Amino acid sequence: xxxxxxxxxxxxxxxxxxxxxxxxxxxxxxxxxxxxxxxxxxxxxxxxxxxxxxxxxxxxxxxxxxxxxxxx
Numbered sequence: 513x514x515x516x517x518x519x520x521x522x523x524x525x526x527x528x529x530x531x532x533x534x535x536x537x538x539x540x541x542x543x544x545x546x547x548x549x550x551x552x553x554x555x556x557x558x559x560x561x562x563x564x565x566x567x568x569x570x571x572x573x574x575x576x577x578x579x580x581x582x583x584x
Contacts (some may be wrong), residue, residue, distance in 0.1 A: 513528075513546055515548075516528050527548035527549050528546055528547065528548050529547060529548055529549030529550065529551060530544075530547055530549075530550060530551065531551035531552075531563065532550070532551070532552060533553075534554050534562050535562045535563040535567065536567070538550075538552060538562050538568065539571055541571070541575065542571065542574040542575050547575075550572065550575050551579070552568055552571075552572055553568070554560060554568040554569060554572070556565065566578075
């Protein structure tokens with residue numbers, strides 16, 4: 513992470529992101545201050561998701577409190 517943060521400071525990297533595969537890592541991600549972009553699997557049918565739509569959307573909402581973006 514230090515290398516990515518250094519590259520970001522130098523303008524070589526625009527954003528640092530993660531893709532979580534599992535509810536536990538997804539739930540832990542809002543506490544990681546270095547995450548700029550969070551990729552999450554969510555859909556109204558609960559297909560290939562890491563939790564229910566309600567669980568995943570609640571976690572994604574908490575990511576926005578620290579100005580992180582997410583793609584779902």
